[in-house]
Amino acid sequence: MPLVLLPLRVRSTESIRDSIRQGTQQLSDLRSPFQAYPGEGEITEHLTLDQIYTNLALHPGRVTYNFTEDRQKQLKIYPRAGENLQPKGPEDIVDAVNKKVLIVGRAGIGKTLFCTKFLRDWASRRAFDGETFAVAFFIKFRRFNSVFEKHLNLRELLAQSEYSPTERLDDELWNYIVDNPDKILLIFDGIDEFADNTNIAKDNAGFRNTEEEEMPLSALYEKVASGKLLRGATVLTTTRTVSSVAHLPFDRTFEILGFTSEQVKEYVQKFTEDDEIAREKIWQHISSNINIYSLCYIPVNCFIICSCLLQVLKFYGGSLTGVGLPTKLTLIYKKATKLFFYKHNKNFRDIPHSREETESDDLPPGMEEEFKRLGEIAFNGIKKRRLIFGSNEVQGLGDSDLFHRLPDRQPLPLKHETQFCFIHLTMQEFFAAKHVIDTMTDAELRRFVSDHINEGEWQVVMQFVAGLLGDRDEQLTEIFTDLLPVKTSEKEQWMPNDSDEPRTLTWWPTHDQKKLTLTLCKCIYEINESDLVVQSKLEQIGINAVDLIHCDLAPVDCAAVVYVLKDVKQISDIDFSENNIGSLGCLEIRKLFGKSDCKLINLNLDASYITDEGIRQLSGVLTNSNCKLSSLNLKANRITDEGIKHLSQALTNSNCKLNDLYLGGNEITDEGIKHLSEELTNSNCKLSSLDLSANNAITDEGIKHLSKALTNSNCKLSSLDLSYNNAITDEGIKHLSKALTNSNCKLSSLDLRYNNKITDEGINALV
Numbered sequence: 001m002p003l004v005l006l007p008l009r010v011r012s013t014e015s016i017r018d019s020i021r022q023g024t025q026q027l028s029d030l031r032s033p034f035q036a037y038p039g040e041g042e043i044t045e046h047l048t049l050d051q052i053y054t055n056l057a058l059h060p061g062r063v064t065y066n067f068t069e070d071r072q073k074q075l076k077i078y079p080r081a082g083e084n085l086q087p088k089g090p091e092d093i094v095d096a097v098n099k100k101v102l103i104v105g106r107a108g109i110g111k112t113l114f115c116t117k118f119l120r121d122w123a124s125r126r127a128f129d130g131e132t133f134a135v136a137f138f139i140k141f142r143r144f145n146s147v148f149e150k151h152l153n154l155r156e157l158l159a160q161s162e163y164s165p166t167e168r169l170d171d172e173l174w175n176y177i178v179d180n181p182d183k184i185l186l187i188f189d190g191i192d193e194f195a196d197n198t199n200i201a202k203d204n205a206g207f208r209n210t211e212e213e214e215m216p217l218s219a220l221y222e223k224v225a226s227g228k229l230l231r232g233a234t235v236l237t238t239t240r241t242v243s244s245v246a247h248l249p250f251d252r253t254f255e256i257l258g259f260t261s262e263q264v265k266e267y268v269q270k271f272t273e274d275d276e277i278a279r280e281k282i283w284q285h286i287s288s289n290i291n292i293y294s295l296c297y298i299p300v301n302c303f304i305i306c307s308c309l310l311q312v313l314k315f316y317g318g319s320l321t322g323v324g325l326p327t328k329l330t331l332i333y334k335k336a337t338k339l340f341f342y343k344h345n346k347n348f349r350d351i352p353h354s355r356e357e358t359e360s361d362d363l364p365p366g367m368e369e370e371f372k373r374l375g376e377i378a379f380n381g382i383k384k385r386r387l388i389f390g391s392n393e394v395q396g397l398g399d400s401d402l403f404h405r406l407p408d409r410q411p412l413p414l415k416h417e418t419q420f421c422f423i424h425l426t427m428q429e430f431f432a433a434k435h436v437i438d439t440m441t442d443a444e445l446r447r448f449v450s451d452h453i454n455e456g457e458w459q460v461v462m463q464f465v466a467g468l469l470g471d472r473d474e475q476l477t478e479i480f481t482d483l484l485p486v487k488t489s490e491k492e493q494w495m496p497n498d499s500d501e502p503r504t505l506t507w508w509p510t511h512d513q514k515k516l517t518l519t520l521c522k523c524i525y526e527i528n529e530s531d532l533v534v535q536s537k538l539e540q541i542g543i544n545a546v547d548l549i550h551c552d553l554a555p556v557d558c559a560a561v562v563y564v565l566k567d568v569k570q571i572s573d574i575d576f577s578e579n580n581i582g583s584l585g586c587l588e589i590r591k592l593f594g595k596s597d598c599k600l601i602n603l604n605l606d607a608s609y610i611t612d613e614g615i616r617q618l619s620g621v622l623t624n625s626n627c628k629l630s631s632l633n634l635k636a637n638r639i640t641d642e643g644i645k646h647l648s649q650a651l652t653n654s655n656c657k658l659n660d661l662y663l664g665g666n667e668i669t670d671e672g673i674k675h676l677s678e679e680l681t682n683s684n685c686k687l688s689s690l691d692l693s694a695n696n697a698i699t700d701e702g703i704k705h706l707s708k709a710l711t712n713s714n715c716k717l718s719s720l721d722l723s724y725n726n727a728i729t730d731e732g733i734k735h736l737s738k739a740l741t742n743s744n745c746k747l748s749s750l751d752l753r754y755n756n757k758i759t760d761e762g763i764n765a766l767v
Contacts, residue, residue: 020123105256141194330467375435433464467526525560555584577606583613612643636665641672664693673702703732733762
């Protein structure tokens with residue numbers, strides 16, 4: 001039926017729906033912060049709400065935050081606070097029983113975007129069955145700050161709501177609203193941003209409960225939210241703080257906690273759309289750095305960080321192959337804090353910014369002074385081991401979106417104190433570092449670093465200090481290199497097939513110095529000074545082996561450690577086992593083999609989450625003529641047949657010098673063994689020792705392939721470990737036994753321990 005034939009009231013509600021759909025299609029909040037000028041490259045495509053919106057995790061009631069944990073646990077408080085963190089949509093929030101709902105959440109957590117999507121889904125008929133709500137209105141309190149003393153009635157207020165198609169509601173629609181309040185949805189967003197919100201709690205009895213009477217907005221909202229006006233209407237309210245609305249009779253309260261890890265991943269997928277290469281790079285980069293990852297629980301931060309990382313990738317264009325994303329914490333936070341400020345500060349958020357402004361390190365007028373205040377508060381907080389600040393400490397900055405207001409503290413009966421914390425612990429650490437750099441002399445700075453480098457609460461601050469020092473003409477790297485530990489431990493080690501004397505290895509750092517070493521590596525990496533200073537220091541110590549076992553190394557840490565080690569020529573052994581290196585960490589480890597004077601022959605990556613993609617990265621290095629690696633430990637790394645395929649191709653390259661390969665505890669099947677066996681018969685393959693233990697999918701078929709390879713004259717295997725493979729039976733042992741009698745077989749060591757399907761029949765075949 002044509003729209004013109006519909007009743008006037010229906011035409012009005014359809015007009016409201018149309019206006020909402022058009023107005024919410026592409027929001028200013030989702031515009032890319034990086035704009036190209038006309039004629040300078042491709043036009044920036046901005047995100048649409050439907051394209052990017054990701055459901056948020058909401059917790060029923062208020063969440064209690066524990067700020068007494070250690071730093072790593074503090075980082076995890078934000079995305080993991082509370083129980084029952086399933087994402088929730090509109091129909092999970094309001095229903096026939098719960099019609100007065102309060103949504104609480106810190107700055108940037110996504111309250112306004114949540115409400116906008118709520119409204120858009122209603123307008124698009126994607127939420128609520130049938131005609132649950134015939135009409136909906138969206139009132140943003142901050143729009144009324146300049147006229148909050150003006151009296152208005154409910155009809156006037158609704159006409160001034162967001163996306164209203166007219167300046168006045170027609171009589172038929174207005175009468176329908178008054179007569180059918182149970183069909184009305186009212187969304188009030190950001191009551192804490194309303195300048196007159198303190199008057200909401202005051203006695204408004206002087207105003208009658210009639211829709212036509214004019215009254216201040218604070219009184220008007222109080223009467224609607226408490227059900228004195230439009231009794232039966234559904235009212236959804238959002239706020240950062242509850243003090244001004246605590247007296248109102250809400251049916252339920254939710255706290256928005258932002259994104260869980262699953263939602264961060266989903267957001268990245270939506271952000272990058274069809275660009276699979278960018279998606280994979282950005283997700284791996286975010287998920288491998290806990291400081292960045294935990295910041296992304298706030299949707300606006302996730303948007304800023306994704307924008308920064310995608311901009312780096314777009315700069316290189318094409319397939320993006322080989323592009324490395326920024327791993328230096330300071331670089332990312334300098335950009336992110338500035339963009340965050342632009343997105344949230346009321347003096348900047350509605351002003352378009354040029355590409356030069358967003359990319360420059362210079363701060364605009366008004367931002368620099370606020371940053372200084374933030375730095376002082378942040379520094380004093382960490383110095384006193386405090387993450388929570390009173391209103392007297394943040395005076396003048398309490399409304400800053402870099403602070404989150406916590407529930408009030410009650411030290412005495414009838415006395416409440418407001419409390420604040422930085423929106424994220426790493427934000428506090430960044431501003432504390434700015435304060436250090438801006439206020440200390442070089443001598444004070446040197447003493448400060450020396451005094452606090454071993455203290456956990458200052459370690460990330462030290463990274464930021466180093467990174468900010470990198471902006472100076474004289475970067476003072478020796479502040480950090482002078483603190484590198486000099487203590488080592490010596491051990492003798494035989495390579496599996498060595499017949500000569502054992503090698504003497506000087507291992508660094510010692511167990512008690514690993515944590516300090518890693519912190520200093522991160523600081524040296526952030527400062528970006530000449531490699532010669534670090535190289536000279538480590539050569540003086542006289543190390544030739546590095547032990548960073550079980551140090552919680554993440555890919556971003558690998559970047560720092562490799563930066564420090566890559567020019568130390570005498571290093572022959574590196575043990576990075578039992579860490580979280582992953583495939584991105586392997587990209588960094590590749591840089592160790594970039595020079596012809598590299599002497600690294602033994603690399604241990606046992607239990608470090610390398611996976612098939614990491615194997616692909618490492619396989620490319622094995623074929624490099626500079627690579628002298630003869631022993632590679634890849635045990636317990638979730639490697640499948642796909643990874644073995646990459647590795648097998650490298651083994652047949654004439655440049656590959658690998659003698660000893662450890663692949664125990666992975667997910668290799670007969671198919672992977674088939675690939676390996678074929679390469680063992682290639683004359684270029686130099687493998688003499690192979691560990692395939694605890695790959696429980698290897699069956700007699702895989703052993704058949706291996707046995708065939710052992711009889712080939714090109715096969716050089718002298719040691720084979722097949723222990724803990726419970727799918728191998730007597731049939732497989734018979735194949736092996738036959739190969740052992742062949743004159744070409746060079747095996748001198750065979751491990752078949754703990755294969756519980758091997759019986760006496762198999763043993764007799766071996767005998």
